[in-house]
Amino acid sequence: MILVEHLTKRYGSTVAVDxxxxxxxxxxxxxxxxxNGAGKSTxxxxxxxxxxxxxxxxxxxxHDYRDIPNPAVQVGTLLDASAFHDGRTALETLRLxxxxxxxxxxxxxxxLDVVGLTGDESTRRIGNYSLGMRQRLGVAVALLGDPAVLILDEPVNGLDPAGIHWMRGVLRGFADAGGTVLLSSHLLHEIELIADHIVVIGHGRIIAQGTTESLSGAPGTHVASTDDAALAATLAAAGLVCRPDRDGGIHVECExxxxxAAVAGTSIVLTELRKAGTGNLERMYLELTAGAQRGAGGLA
Known part of the structure; x- marks a missing residue:
């Protein structure tokens, strides 16, 4: 378990975390x-x-991290994938x-097998690695000690879509096996897909936290069609609770x-069908952090 209590960091008169x-x-x-600059990395x-x-x-x-004996076997960290020694190979780095x-x-x-670095790649100098390969190596180092906790700062930077999908599976599997994962990322869609709980920070202060479901929007299904009036009547006739969605279409309280199944035997043409909340995290995030974003003041 990770517990952060009234954590504050000042640099002179500047409060980085409040x-x-x-x-x-x-x-x-x-x-x-x-x-950027909200206080996540600090x-x-x-x-x-x-x-x-x-x-x-x-x-x-x-325990305070510094008081944990041999901390890497209890807490796996990846805070900066560029910090590896460029002259070493992945194999040397992991052996050390x-x-x-x-x-x-x-x-x-x-x-090496878990993170998908091949035998040839593992003997290549890290200075020749792409950012995505460095991220994979960083995850390998973080997992090496079989820790119970992972703390990762932007681990999907530089990964291609297949790599992002792989990372999602590794972290979700780690948590499902009882591990604890604290994950910083700018990829809101990925956070929405993988996270159980979300903490939002701006200007060094927590501005929102809660379950992903509660912050992303109401559970259920968003559906739209070429004839939403007929769609709503069909859904109601099937005993499904529905209402107009604020962004158009219909919100239905079901999967x-x-x-x-309700529209399968009709002539209604669906133009959209997805779980409600998908994509809403971005809207929530932008609304909450509007005053903390760089360039938020607009053009003079």
């Missing part, structure tokens, strides 16, 4: 969102003992990490499959 509190529980992926660096805390406390499993953690070298090959 009284931030949130929790991440086992079995959860928590998405940590906010504009919060993660304080949590992992890299930046001194001005006031408040941040603990992992009830395993040696430092007191782990058998058999873990190295296993992690998409039930909507499809």
């Amino acid at each position: 009284d931030v509190s949130f929790a991440c529980h086992p079995g959860q992926v928590v998405g940590f969102l906010g504009p 919060t993660l660096r304080m949590l992992t003992g890299l930046t001194p805390i001005t006031s408040g406390r941040a603990t992992v499993g009830g 990490s395993a040696s430092t953690m007191g782990l058998p070298t058999s873990r190295v090959r296993r992690m 998409p499959g039930e909507v499809g």
Whole structure:
């Protein structure tokens, strides 16, 4: 479990993080969102003992990170994929990490397989890696010690769509197995797909937090057609509770499959059918962080 309590960081008269509190529980992926300069990275660096805390406390499993013996086997971190030594290979990097953690070298090959770095890629100098390959190596290092907690800062940067899909599966599988994941990302759609809980920070302060469902919008289904009046009547006749959606179309309090079954025998042509809430996280995020976005003032 990760617990952040009234965490504050000041640099002189500048307050980078201001009284931030949130929790991440086992079995959860928590998405940590906010504009550039909002305080996300500073919060993660304080949590992992890299930046001194001005006031408040941040603990992992009830302990300050610096007090955890051999922390990498309990907390896997990826805060900067560009920090690896360019002259080393991935294989050398993982072997050194395993040696430092007191782990058998058999873990190295296993992690290379998990993150999809081939034998040829693992012996290539990291200076020749793409950002996406560095991210995969970073995840391998984070998972090497078989930790119970992962703390990741923008881990999908530089990944192609297949790589993003792979990352989603790794993190979701880790949480479903009882792990705790704190994930910072600018890819709101990915956060909406993977996160159980979301924390939004702006100007160093928490401006919203809650379940992904509660922040993204009401559960259910969004549907639209070439004749929404006939669609609404058909859905109501099938006993489904529905209402006009604020963005057009109809919101139905059921799963998409039930909507499809209700209209299957009609001549109604559906133009949209999806789970409600999908895409709404972006709207919520932009509304909440409007004053904290760079360039928010517009043109003079």
